[in-house]
Amino acid sequence: MYSIIDVExxxxxxxxxxITEIAIYKFDGIKVIDQFISLLNPEIPIQPFxxxxxxxxxxxxxxxxxFYQLAKRILxxxxxxxxxxxxxx
Numbered sequence: 001m002y003s004i005i006d007v008e009x010x011x012x013x014x015x016x017x018x019i020t021e022i023a024i025y026k027f028d029g030i031k032v033i034d035q036f037i038s039l040l041n042p043e044i045p046i047q048p049f050x051x052x053x054x055x056x057x058x059x060x061x062x063x064x065x066x067f068y069q070l071a072k073r074i075l076x077x078x079x080x081x082x083x084x085x086x087x088x089x
Contacts, residue, residue, distance in 0.1 A: 002027045003081040008054050011047040018042025019067060020056050024077050027084075036077050039064040 004025045009017040019040050026034035039056070041064040051057045 001081045002029070002084050003078040004084045005078075006086065008056060009050070010042050010044055011050055018044045020046060020050075020054070020061060022070075022074070024074065026077050026081065034077055036073055038070055040070065041066050 004027055006023045007019050008021040009019055011017045020042050021037075021039050023037045024035065025032045039061055041061045043066065046056065046058055046061070
């Protein structure tokens with residue numbers, strides 16, 4: 001079982017940015033069996049170059065849920081799976 005994860009963040013500095021969007025697809029090797037997609041309020045400003053790149057801005061995220069509000073669902077969908085992500089350390 002795999003959890004394929006993609007995130008967008010407020011900028012490019014490792015370990016200093018907030019998550020603005022997360023998408024997770026749970027894949028059994030044949031088909032997607034669950035998915036979770038949400039904007040997140042990072043509680044810090046988004047850098048201008050990221051706003052231009054993604055189209056996500058501070059106003060859009062002002063009413064989005066915060067990470068702690070989504071953490072349980074993120075743990076549920078990724079539990080006992082191999083995490084698959086692009087450009088991650």
